[in-house]
């Protein structure tokens with residue numbers, strides 16, 4: 554199927570977290586229209602089974618195809634781990650499907666300065682072992698260690714950032730022996746870029762912190778460029794959809810996009 558540069562970019566996540574990816578895309582590709590879907594009715598994905606996350610992801614992919622997206626970007630790490638292959642097969646040539654795990658894995662695997670890489674994420678992402686597998690496939694000699702840090706998502710959702718509570722939780726997780734002597738840390742969860750500077754501070758600004766939202770935005774840019782699908786001279790009006798309406802989502806989205814947004818609730822199970 555022939556894709557066109559004027560088609561929008563679909564981005565989905567379990568909730569607000571993927572807005573970090575949407576923002577990175579907006580900053581790098583300001584002329585692209587974004588259609589964002591947050592599956593707020595099913596949040597969080599991080600401790601759900603991969604079967605159910607796959608089922609939700611396929612329904613969302615269909616919704617984004619109906620919206621005529623040229624790209625479906627799985628912004629959620631948990632969904633990237635559980636559902637990328639299934640979504641890619643399902644979508645076929647109707648859109649380009651991207652996940653957040655491949656670009657970050659490729660980035661660290663091909664960078665000689667990273668030798669011992671830490672990965673933090675939800676239970677779903679860490680149990681899938683996806684980052685370790687993908688990094689080692691490309692660079693066998695890298696040491697990859699990973700740790701599930703499930704308290705960080707609810708902590709951020711509840712607004713505990715840059716305070717004593719979040720500092721204590723971050724310190725507790727990052728002091729775990731598993732992460733000893735790492736030279737780089739992949740933030741393998743949509744929410745973690747929000748506390749990136751706190752994490753940097755914990756390491757005394759010495760460890761490389763890899764924010765997958767920025768890496769995936771750069772990957773998207775290079776794919777669109779290569780396929781001649783970059784949208785130019787466009788002033789986009791982004792669209793936001795959720796499976797359950799919450800004021801919290803609207804507030805955060807407006808904060809991220811620095812603009813008023815219209816938030817639409819849709820039932821994608823029909």
Ligand code: DGL
Nearest residue numbers: 567597598599630631743
């Ligand atoms: N979006 C999820 C991820 O990146 C975090 C939130 C959740 O558990 O749904 O893994």
